[in-house]
Every structure is written in C-alpha cells, then in structure tokens.
Amino acid sequence: MESLLPILLILIAAAFAPLLQRVPGRVAGWGLALLPGAFFIHFLTLLPAVQNGGERLFTLPWIPTLGISLSFRFEGLSLLFALLVLGVGALVLVYAGGYLAGHARRGRFFSFMLLFMASMLGVVLADNLLLLFVFWEMTSIASYLLIGFYTDKEKSRRSALQALLVTGFGGLALLAGIILTGVAGGSYDIAALLSSEEALRTHGLYLPALLLILLGAFTKSAQVPFHFWLPGAMAAPAPVSAYLHSATMVKAGVYLLARLNPVFGGTEEWHYLLTLAGGATMVIGAFLAAPQTDLKRLLAYSTVSALGMLVMLIGLSTDLAAKAAMVFLVVHSLYKGALFMVAGVIDHQAGSRDVRELHGLARVMPFTAAAAFLAALSMTGFPPLLGFIGKELMYEAKMQAPSASVFLLVAGVLANAVNIAVALIVGMRPFVGRKPVRPGRAHEGPVSLWLGPLLLGLGGLVFGLFPSLIGRTLIEPAVQSVRAEHVDVALKLWHGINPVLMLSLLTIVVGVLMFLLRLRARRVAAELRVPELLLPGGLYRRVVDALPGAAGRMVRHVQSGYLRAYLFTILVVFILLAGYTFLKLPGWPIDTGFGDVSFYSVGLVVLMIAATIMVLVARTRLVAIAALGVIGFGIAAIYVIYSAPDLAITQILVETLTVLIFLFVIRHLPRFGVRSSVPTQLRDAVVAVFSGIVVTLYSLKASGVQLDTAISTFFAENSLPAAFGRNVVNVILVDFRAMDTLGEVTVLAVAAIGVYAMMKLRRGNGRVS
Amino acid sequence: MSAVILRIATKYLSPVLLIVSLVLLLRGHNDPGGGFIGGLLAASGLALQALAYGSARARRLLRYDPRTFIGGGLLLALSSGIPALLSGEPWLKGYWWKPELPLLGALPLGTPLWFDIGIYFTVIGFTLTIVFALAEHDEREEY
Structure with a gap:
C-alpha cells in the first residue's frame, strides 16, 4: 500500500491542481509541496525496512489473463529513486510557485508537474514490467506537456514534439523488449524474472530483447545518438529542467538499466x-x-x-x-x-x-x-x-x-x-x-x-x-x-x-x-562546426520535415476520393483472398444438387437477371435506379419464400429508404452516361464477373457443407425457455448476441457522423456551416 | 415543391408508419419485427415528411436533433447491461420482470426490450442524420 497510495493521492492532486489558479502562485507552491514532502518523510521512516535486501510487495490483479498486475515492489533501489522524486519534487514545487507566481496558467503547470511526479513514482515502484511501461509512457506525456508549456512559442512546441517523438519511439521499442522478455523469462514481474535470469540469458530472444530495452532506456536517458532532445527540452520553464530533465525523468533509463542489471x-x-x-x-x-x-x-x-x-x-x-x-x-x-x-x-x-x-x-x-x-x-x-x-x-x-x-x-x-x-x-x-x-x-x-x-x-x-x-x-x-x-x-x-x-x-x-x-x-x-546534417539532430529534422510531404503523396495515391477506385480495390482484394482460400478448401468439386426449386423462385431469378441487364443498358439514371430496386425487392421476395420474414422486412425498408435518399440527391448528380474508356470498362467487367463467380462458388459450397448444428439448435431450443422470445432472430439480436448488435449500431452511429461531417463541411471554407 | 399527391399521402401515411413502427418494435420478441426494423420504419415516416414538406418540418416533429437520438439510443442500449453487471452476471445478460397487472395479466418486461428500444432510437437517429444532411444540402442549393 505504501507504493500505491502516494501515486494515487498525487494523481488526485494533479486532477484538482488547475483549481489552484485562484490561489497566489507562491501559496499554491508551498501548499502542494506538503504532499510530496509528507511522503518523503514517510518514506524516510521506511528505510530500515529495506536494509539487507528487505522488500515489500503489493499486488492487485489487473489483467490476469495477460500476466499484467498492479504489482509494486518496495526495496533499496526503488526507495532511493522514490526519495529523489519526492524530495526534489517538493523543493521544485515550492520553487515553481515562486517562478511562475504571476503566470496565467500556473494551475495547469502544477497539474502537469504532479502528473509527472505520480508517473515517475510509478516507474520506480512498479514491479510488473508492463505496469512500469505504462508509467514510463505517462512520464513522456507529462514531459511533452511541460516542455511545450509556453504554447505560444513555436520553439517550445517543436522541442516538446521532438522529445515526445524520440522518447515515444524508444517507448515502443521498450514495449517490444518487455514482451520478448516476458516470452523468454516466463513472467513480466521483475521479482519472478530475478529467479529465472539464467534461463533468460541463454534464451534465443535474449539479444533482441536486450537491444530493444536498451533502445528504450537510451532514448529516455538521452544517450548518443538520441541525446539531442535533451538540450531542446530546455525550452521548458526552469522548474521542469531542474526536476524532469536533470534530477528524475532522464534518469528513468538509468533506473531501468540498474533495475534489470541482475536479470540482463x-x-x-x-x-x-x-x-x-x-x-x-x-x-x-x-x-x-x-x-x-x-x-x-x-x-x-x-x-x-x-x-x-x-x-x-x-x-x-x-x-x-x-x-x-x-x-x-x-x-x-x-x-x-x-x-x-x-x-x-x-x-x-x-x-x-x-x-x-x-x-x-x-x-x-x-x-x-x-x-x-x-x-x-x-x-x-x-x-x-x-x-x-x-x-x-x-x-x-x-x-x-x-x-x-x-x-x-x-x-x-x-x-x-x-x-x-x-x-x-x-x-x-x-x-x-x-x-x-x-x-x-x-x-x-x-x-x-x-x-x-x-x-x-x-x-x-x-x-x-x-x-x-x-x-x-x-x-x-x-x-x-x-x-x-x-x-x-x-x-x-x-x-x-x-x-x-x-x-x-x-x-x-x-x-x-x-x-x-x-x-x-x-x-x-x-x-x-560539424555539418548539421551529420548530427543526429539534423537527421531527425530531415526525417520530420520530410514526413508531411511523404504522407501527403501516399494519401493522394491511396485515397483518390473516387468511389469507383475504392470499390475496385475492395473487390480485387476480395477476389484474390477469397478465391485463394476457396482453392485451398477441401472437397472440390462442389455439390451442385439444387434440390426442390419452386416455380416462384425461378420466376424471381429470371426477373432479377433481366433487371440486372436493364441496369447495364439503361439510358437514364431513373431507369437504372428502378431496375436496381427490382433486384432489391426480388431479394426480399426470396427471403419471404425461404421464410425469413425479418430479413425480408429489413430488405424492403432499406430499399425504400434508398429510393427516398436518392430522391434528395438526384438533382446534384452529373449527367448520366458512360465516361470510361473501353479498356477501363473491360477491366471493370472482368472484376465484376470474377467477384460474382467467387460469391456464387461460396454460396454453392456453403449449401453443401454441413456445419455443426449445435449453435443454431441451441438458439432455437433456448430462445423461448431462456430468453422468453419466439422470434429466434430477434432474440439472437437483442439477447444472445447483444454485444455484436451493439457493436454494429455503433458502427452505424460513426458512419452517420461521417456523412454529417462530409455534408456540412462545405468544400473550400472548411468550416461547419 | 408542389407534389400534392405526395403531400396528401404523407399526411396520412407517416402517422401510420410511426405507429406501426412502435408495434413492430414491441412485438419483435415473438414475431417478425424488433428495434432495427421498427427504427427503419419510423425513420422512413419522417424522411417522407422531409421529402414532402421540407426537412424543417420533419425536424420539428422529431423535436431533438437526430444526432441526439444516436447518442441517447446508444446510451440506452449500453445501460441495459447494467442490471446484469450489478448482480454479478456477464454484461448484457437478459433480465426479466413480469409484474402482474389487472386485466392485462403478466407483463413481460426485460432488459432485452430496453436494449431494443436503444437500437430503435439509434437507427432512427442514424437514418435521419443522413437524410437531413442530404436534404438540407439540397435546400441550401435551391433557395
């Protein structure tokens, strides 16, 4: 508990610190310093507990299936760092109160400082490596906010981003390294790794894990060639430089290396x-x-x-x-x-x-x-x-x-x-x-x-x-x-x-x-003067400057803005992936026994094929839409024949709404007609035919495959007794698989917001009208 | 717009559509229907209003912005899982109350219905957000 409580209390203080805006800066500084000051003294009294390798463990389950726990270990190295974090932290808060006495956003500043303090405390007290990683990243974020505190200065913002990108890059490497360590050592808990260190050092993943962890530690602790972000971080107010960028955060990498020394x-x-x-x-x-x-x-x-x-x-x-x-x-x-x-x-x-x-x-x-x-x-x-x-x-x-x-x-x-x-x-x-x-x-x-x-x-x-x-x-x-x-x-x-x-x-x-x-x-x-480009900082700038251009070029290629281009991509990928999978499926050739086919079905299918041809040869848009409607209603009729009334109703409603929506937009569409060149049309025809073939093959295959009936039988049998509903489809939607439904309607909600945004953001002025 | 037939038809049709949509929503558990279908039907009733009389009138009938319906509906659907959570069951597990009412007998109320009402509103909001966005784009161009 002595680990979790200070972290939590300081985090809570961080949440409320912006309210201190109304209190004079110096008073706020002295007042806030009491918190880490008190914990500093409390931790001093715990010194005897860590003598001769004494330690205290505190564990709460968090995500047990992934081996992630809120486990904290309180021992010599942690305590040394925790005392630095709290002791220097208390003094720096007092100092910051004086330094930013009249600043308009000092409340926010205190909030960021406390956020950092809690995170750094978490880094040095965490025993679970993934928990440590979470705190590690929190310190990077706090550092970003603090370096960029003078938001009106471009240099501050740029330096903040630079520090975040460099340490964030290292953070990702660290995460990968931690996961490899977990795989090789069988646990994410440092305490457990300490006893399996021999196995880890001889494991094939030792070197990759080591390199990745070093990358994380070196970026954080500003080792060459990642050192350049630290001088840049001097754009931060002095309390930040004194606290994060000399006494504590930059030593997180050193801490990690010292902590892992017995393991690695x-x-x-x-x-x-x-x-x-x-x-x-x-x-x-x-x-x-x-x-x-x-x-x-x-x-x-x-x-x-x-x-x-x-x-x-x-x-x-x-x-x-x-x-x-x-x-x-x-x-x-x-x-x-x-x-x-x-x-x-x-x-x-x-x-x-x-x-x-x-x-x-x-x-x-x-x-x-x-x-x-x-x-x-x-x-x-x-x-x-x-x-x-x-x-x-x-x-x-x-x-x-x-x-x-x-x-x-x-x-x-x-x-x-x-x-x-x-x-x-x-x-x-x-x-x-x-x-x-x-x-x-x-x-x-x-x-x-x-x-x-x-x-x-x-x-x-x-x-x-x-x-x-x-x-x-x-x-x-x-x-x-x-x-x-x-x-x-x-x-x-x-x-x-x-x-x-x-x-x-x-x-x-x-x-x-x-x-x-x-x-x-x-x-x-x-x-x-060494040519700047040869220095890591220059290289960093080159990469960062080149990124927007490269991203723009990529977007122009990938996001053409033409619906036909997206459809083309989707269908081609579908044909390749689904077609390949189909060829791999056992049981070729497929079963083509159609069983009883009713007269109505044949009639409907003929009608739908005729309508499809109609769509292709239509000379006006209205005819094409009507023909498409015929296809849609034909599908609904087929649902009726095969007794799926819910599906049929939905299909009819969707068709109706489509027509309604179409009526709203029809006047804005360009003149109807074929504009593609003949080769393009041929290409599109090939794609269309092949996607039709793939879908047909799968439909035939599906009717021939006898799937395990346990699930559908379960739904049918339990619908009434367990969920009190006779309509199995709806019971599945709202009860058995309610989570899926929730996901689907959330997608709908997001789509609606997307359409809304696209329609309301008028081209050119880029503002919501 | 001077589509008289459309306007007269809308006048009588859309209330019917709205009532039927409610019926579909409520009976969905035992017969074809449910929140999704009901929502689509209710939305088409209002979309018809927008087409015949302009989206302003449809908005008035709806009272709240359709986006509010999306959020509200999602919240309803989400919150229907809370009773199960509170009693230690997996989230979204169905819960039923069957209060005995005079004349009507046992009234089956449950979290699945609650959930379905959430879906109903989300679908209405989703459809009308798009319809109104398109319709208002249209009107702005015109006048």
Whole structure:
C-alpha cells in the first residue's frame, strides 16, 4: 500500500491542481509541496525496512489473463529513486510557485508537474514490467506537456514534439523488449524474472530483447545518438529542467538499466553495449557542452555527459561501479537540480541566461549565489563535498574495470574536466566580477526561489562531511538491488594519498585550465562546426520535415476520393483472398444438387437477371435506379419464400429508404452516361464477373457443407425457455448476441457522423456551416 | 415543391408508419419485427415528411436533433447491461420482470426490450442524420 497510495493521492492532486489558479502562485507552491514532502518523510521512516535486501510487495490483479498486475515492489533501489522524486519534487514545487507566481496558467503547470511526479513514482515502484511501461509512457506525456508549456512559442512546441517523438519511439521499442522478455523469462514481474535470469540469458530472444530495452532506456536517458532532445527540452520553464530533465525523468533509463542489471547483466553484450554507449555519451556530451554560452544549454549538455557516466558505470558490472553509480546518482541530482534552479533564478531576476552578460550577481543575490557555489563545488568534485566522494569512487571503479581501464580513465578525466569548467561557468562566473550591467534590475528573489537550490546545495555539503548519513542506510540497499547481493558500502571522505586522489587533482587542474581557456575553446568550436546534417539532430529534422510531404503523396495515391477506385480495390482484394482460400478448401468439386426449386423462385431469378441487364443498358439514371430496386425487392421476395420474414422486412425498408435518399440527391448528380474508356470498362467487367463467380462458388459450397448444428439448435431450443422470445432472430439480436448488435449500431452511429461531417463541411471554407 | 399527391399521402401515411413502427418494435420478441426494423420504419415516416414538406418540418416533429437520438439510443442500449453487471452476471445478460397487472395479466418486461428500444432510437437517429444532411444540402442549393 505504501507504493500505491502516494501515486494515487498525487494523481488526485494533479486532477484538482488547475483549481489552484485562484490561489497566489507562491501559496499554491508551498501548499502542494506538503504532499510530496509528507511522503518523503514517510518514506524516510521506511528505510530500515529495506536494509539487507528487505522488500515489500503489493499486488492487485489487473489483467490476469495477460500476466499484467498492479504489482509494486518496495526495496533499496526503488526507495532511493522514490526519495529523489519526492524530495526534489517538493523543493521544485515550492520553487515553481515562486517562478511562475504571476503566470496565467500556473494551475495547469502544477497539474502537469504532479502528473509527472505520480508517473515517475510509478516507474520506480512498479514491479510488473508492463505496469512500469505504462508509467514510463505517462512520464513522456507529462514531459511533452511541460516542455511545450509556453504554447505560444513555436520553439517550445517543436522541442516538446521532438522529445515526445524520440522518447515515444524508444517507448515502443521498450514495449517490444518487455514482451520478448516476458516470452523468454516466463513472467513480466521483475521479482519472478530475478529467479529465472539464467534461463533468460541463454534464451534465443535474449539479444533482441536486450537491444530493444536498451533502445528504450537510451532514448529516455538521452544517450548518443538520441541525446539531442535533451538540450531542446530546455525550452521548458526552469522548474521542469531542474526536476524532469536533470534530477528524475532522464534518469528513468538509468533506473531501468540498474533495475534489470541482475536479470540482463553479466553478459558480454550487456557490458560492451553499455560501456560503449555510456562512454561515448559521456565524452560527446562534454565536448558539446564546451562551446555553449546559454546557462541552461551548458547544464543540459553536461547532464547528457553525466547520464553517459551513469550508464557506463552500470555497464562495468562490478560492485565498485554499482556503488559509484548510486553515489553519483545522488550527487548529480543534488547539484544539477540546484544549478538548473539557479539558472532559472538568474534568468528570472537578471533577465538573461547568457554567460557573457552575467557578472557580479553575488552582490545582489547572496542566497542564490551561496546555493550556486555549493552546487558548483560539488559538481567540480572538490572536497569535502559529496561530489568529491562520487568522483573518487568513479575513478576507483574505472581503474578496476575488467577491460579498457586506461581508455575509460582518460575519457573520464576529460569529461570530468569539462564538467568542472561548466560548473565554474554556471555556478561561479555569473556571481563574481564587475557589478551587474543593470544593477537596478537584478535583485534577490523571494524565499521560494532560493530555498530549493540552497537546500540541495547544502545537501551536497552535509552528505560530503558526514557520508555515513547515506552510505549504509540509502546507498547500500540500492547497490544490493543492482548487484543482487550484499555489498558493503562504507563511504569515507578521505582515502589517503593514492592514485585516485592524484587523478582527482589532475582533473581539477585540467578543468580550471579549460575554464580559463573557455573563450579560445568557443572560438575553436565555432570554426570546427560539424555539418548539421551529420548530427543526429539534423537527421531527425530531415526525417520530420520530410514526413508531411511523404504522407501527403501516399494519401493522394491511396485515397483518390473516387468511389469507383475504392470499390475496385475492395473487390480485387476480395477476389484474390477469397478465391485463394476457396482453392485451398477441401472437397472440390462442389455439390451442385439444387434440390426442390419452386416455380416462384425461378420466376424471381429470371426477373432479377433481366433487371440486372436493364441496369447495364439503361439510358437514364431513373431507369437504372428502378431496375436496381427490382433486384432489391426480388431479394426480399426470396427471403419471404425461404421464410425469413425479418430479413425480408429489413430488405424492403432499406430499399425504400434508398429510393427516398436518392430522391434528395438526384438533382446534384452529373449527367448520366458512360465516361470510361473501353479498356477501363473491360477491366471493370472482368472484376465484376470474377467477384460474382467467387460469391456464387461460396454460396454453392456453403449449401453443401454441413456445419455443426449445435449453435443454431441451441438458439432455437433456448430462445423461448431462456430468453422468453419466439422470434429466434430477434432474440439472437437483442439477447444472445447483444454485444455484436451493439457493436454494429455503433458502427452505424460513426458512419452517420461521417456523412454529417462530409455534408456540412462545405468544400473550400472548411468550416461547419 | 408542389407534389400534392405526395403531400396528401404523407399526411396520412407517416402517422401510420410511426405507429406501426412502435408495434413492430414491441412485438419483435415473438414475431417478425424488433428495434432495427421498427427504427427503419419510423425513420422512413419522417424522411417522407422531409421529402414532402421540407426537412424543417420533419425536424420539428422529431423535436431533438437526430444526432441526439444516436447518442441517447446508444446510451440506452449500453445501460441495459447494467442490471446484469450489478448482480454479478456477464454484461448484457437478459433480465426479466413480469409484474402482474389487472386485466392485462403478466407483463413481460426485460432488459432485452430496453436494449431494443436503444437500437430503435439509434437507427432512427442514424437514418435521419443522413437524410437531413442530404436534404438540407439540397435546400441550401435551391433557395
């Protein structure tokens, strides 16, 4: 229950959040933060329950026939993520209250944020993979709504769609991967998969399932080559960047990989794919961050780099790497969430996000500056902050990596050095130096704006000084989930003078050098411009731009708008499929014993054939319609002869209505006559004759086949005693097969709406008149 | 339009059609008829009105937009499954009440009739939505 209840309550809050429009933004922010805040504290009290692999399962059946259940598992890794989601979430809500204080649609914003919070909580607490997928997609949708929150800006809308398409594509792959996993592992429950992991790893579907799941995780966590949506997502308001696009949602992919590590991990494929993708993302993200001048874009690319580090660490598959990953996860959420909020405050209070214009802000924004300094220090990995511990662990893990450790170390030092430069550019540079350009304008924001970043920044300091606060209680259970075995996690700030410390020092020196040389680096990067089309983002744009044209061309070919073309297609497909099936049927030749044929039947059939010929040779439309009517009434008469009065009545009514409807439209039809060329007419004749032949063959076949009579006998026998009706046809319609009838009349309803729309939308103006 | 014969015939025919449609609807469970057939018949009665006197008059007779009939009919048909659901049976399973009435004897009422009335209205709505759309297109062109 402790899993389902917070998700439900936050979802309910999301539903009612738009009502908060009438409450001042700051009040709404503080008020809403109480909800995740309370659950955060509640979850803290549950920490003892997950020590030493303790867990709590909660299962409700949902779609048992498909193996989908509402099952939630509460254990180390889930709890770590849930605490991040709730803790950062509460602070971000307070912050958002201040950030959007006067915004006209802040109620809606809060609603989306809470929707995301509930979904993300679902992702990290779900034990059933398909349930996880549902929440996973909900986070994508919430992210779409939030990135596109400034609906009046085209860039917002485009970025939102880009993020949705990329993560949605990954989501589809993930779904396929999950289903393959379910097939190979025999269950969708992670708990069950954990015990059948050996069978899964040797299963033929292991590699396809792995690749698809990786696709889902990599798109979500912005791994190269899918990284480009994350910088685009910076079009969102700052609270969104701080929450979704640094601290939580982009880590969903990392979470999934960590969660599935005991199931999928340990193989060569897992190791190489993850370290390669993660390593590449780490380096490329850092490389792309270097020339940026926009605060948020700098942070976004460094987030890409950090996500790469996390994926790589999971791929290393050692106890040490898992430990480093979990610590770095917390470190990164703390400092990156804080820095994004700081960037938002600067934008909000000083009116710019361009690092070249910002300086001296510490004089006017002391609290924001303090938060920024703390976060930036943690990001540089400077002792005694938690970032230092994280980086030491990371280097240690890389040194002990099973292979390519030198390569990993060089890449790591480079990426970390760039991140140090980014930290200095974002967290230090805007606050020091000359007085601000427009000193009258820039001023400290209200408490709600600097409290969140300051607390997160302080978190980095406190946990750095007293790492035991989180070591055994929080990190150890999470590492145990990742490794599926107990790993001792005793975090220490000081490890003595050793190679790892040397690497840390080297990184700091290189990073500071990069910071000092940043102007030159920007110039070099500007000259080095890679042709955009070669970049994944450019490729994405090309594909998306080409889509409408391609779709239009396809529609023009497939949807000609001519009834004759549709009929032609339908009949040809019918002839081919039904004809092929007929040839496959056993029992050829067919039974042609007609039995007793009454005089009336023969007369009727002759009349109908004559009417058919009449339709073909008619010179006026009225004659053709009358002849068609004769055919229709002839069919009704045949129903009467074979005692099917219900069918006969229906047929007569339909014929009558057809005539009535025809009378309404007759004046608008073009002149009657044959317009097709002779070859077209021949072609149509062939199609007509063949469809007639196929139908005739099936009719003859059907009369010769003795179907199982159980069903019709059942209906006939039970109509009166069970359904109290003597008219079997109607009893079938309204009772035995009422569901079918309902479906059919629904189709009618949809058809009527279609006709209505077509008639009312007059050509040209496209509006309902 | 000055089709006198059509107008006079419509005047007498369409009430008959409507009444017969009700009869067909109600007797459908035991004899040829039912909601679908009844609905078609009722719709032809009103379509005749639209043809003879214009769709405005037919709309007045109908009172509500035919699209409302579609929705209402579907809702009726859908809701007829609720009694079965409430008692734990599969959805749309037939339920019967046979209240004893003075003079008439046991009156068989059941969810299948409820369902059939839903079908009746849906079919009326479906047919007349199309007929009116076509007729009004026609009238607009003309005047």
